[in-house]
Amino acid sequence: MTADTFPTQAVIEKTHDLIRPYIHKTPVFTNQTINDLCGAELYFKCENFQKIGAFKARGGINAVLSLREEERTNGLTTHSSGNHAQAIAYAARQVGAKAYIVMPDNSPQVKINAVQGYGAEITFCQNTPEDREGTVQKIREQTGAAFIHPFNDYRVIAGQATAAKELLEQVEEKLDVLMSPVGGGGLLSGTALAAHYFSPGTRVIAGEPEGAADAILSFRSGQIERAPYVKTIADGLLTPLGDKTLAIIREYVQDILTVSDEEIVAAMQLLWERMKIVVEPSGAVPFAALLKNKQQFKGKKVGIILTGGNVDLGKLPF
């Protein structure tokens, strides 16, 4: 992976034009109390209000629209217990293709319902990488469906990049910093590309849970590393990076800051209480990283992507 293979500025601009009819231009929220508390000017990009309740709709629809007609005749498939499953189910319905979604049999009922609500066919599997990939493989052999990876795919990365591009367009003043969480790195690498092309000089800093701290290690070593342990409330950020996302992140991201689950929950609660919006734990991670490192952000204009709002209201951590 070298920089000359990355999605270009023109590709991201074209992507945005392509997907615009299928996504929401989500609002940017500001909050005086939170600004006072942080001593910084924060601009929250509310992707929790995005179609399917998360930014993943952007990458999903772009990947699906980027396929040639004959590539999607046999349907689309992916494995995911979360927002990517909904994104592909949503995207498939938009283009009139069939979606075969592989979900772990312990997926929350609310997410199963949402995927079914978009008319997708669900195949359950055990929650191991082997069984997830094996089940997708079987579906591909049986149906000829096209596989769409949740993050290690330039079409997905270009789609996710439009969230930061839009945020940069919506905020009149130049941002000093752009923040996103990092799981597989699709959003973070897209955010980094958007900053590089559309706001050079804006630093890109990610937040990562201590209980899934693989990206910070990979960022340092240049290899795809595994997390020392995996246990966090931020269930959207469990996966390691891919080779494509790692290469972009190494090139254009300035720092990754880790936070504990206590810090994630406190940040999440502050967003709910003060901004009156529903944000999932993964979505509160970069804000938690800012709260933990206030000194570093003092006086700065900071854009933060609130990635999603899909939570089980019956199982809240407060």
Place this chain on the structure above:
Amino acid sequence: MTADTFPTQAVIEKTHDLIRPYIHKTPVFTNQTINDLCGAELYFKCENFQKIGAFKARGGINAVLSLREEERTNGLTTHSSGNHAQAIAYAARQVGAKAYIVMPDNSPQVKINAVQGYGAEITFCQNTPEDREGTVQKIREQTGAAFIHPFNDYRVIAGQATAAKELLEQVEEKLDVLMSPVGGGGLLSGTALAAHYFSPGTRVIAGEPEGAADAILSFRSGQIERAPYVKTIADGLLTPLGDKTLAIIREYVQDILTVSDEEIVAAMQLLWERMKIVVEPSGAVPFAALLKNKQQFKGKKVGIILTGGNVDLGKLPF
């Protein structure tokens, strides 16, 4: 109370100009899934994003700004365990006046903190009308502070009317129906005046909890009635109407629909899950009334005021 004493169209326009620098122009949200579910086109006015987290900031700041300088030299006082307390504390700080807020000693800590956060002085009392009013009376005698009633005051009503006025300006098409909850009737009477002046022909329909069903009785009889029983999760809607709010409601409101606590909680959960916003139980009441009476709203364009988002996240009903 006759119609010639009601706040006029010019008064409401002037009020809006006066308070605009102190309030948020809150956004109007729409949601395709919810529209499909209801078979109607719903426009949600998000006053949960208002200053202090509720529409009460509008009436509070208008009442305070409407006082002559010498009338507020000795400070402002009111009694409230909820959003009106915060509204007056917020408004007092804006004009540099002292606020003396009387709060029942069983008020939630989160609301006590919020009122203190605006620099108000709190006096605790027992949660009876007598002790609340008696304590305010004592404060007025000691300090000469001006009393601002939470709803039965034309300045407050004119302030609350700006929420519906703004909503009517934000939605391009003509609304068939405007909905708000009803407690003391400040918001409902303001909403009714706004519809009458700025969108004649738009019907105004209120939602009221079964467990505080006084307004529907007063609406029918023309007298201020007491609720048969008072027990509801919608803790912002417990008070009976006042003579001023009743007169306006009798003149310009078309109907009041009652809902059970189960229906309120279900509507609230739907708003949180689908729209990703935090709405307090009282704020979900009109939407609950619509969900209960779908047939009546079929195919209609309906504006709904989501009144506030101040909830204790540790005590959610789901």
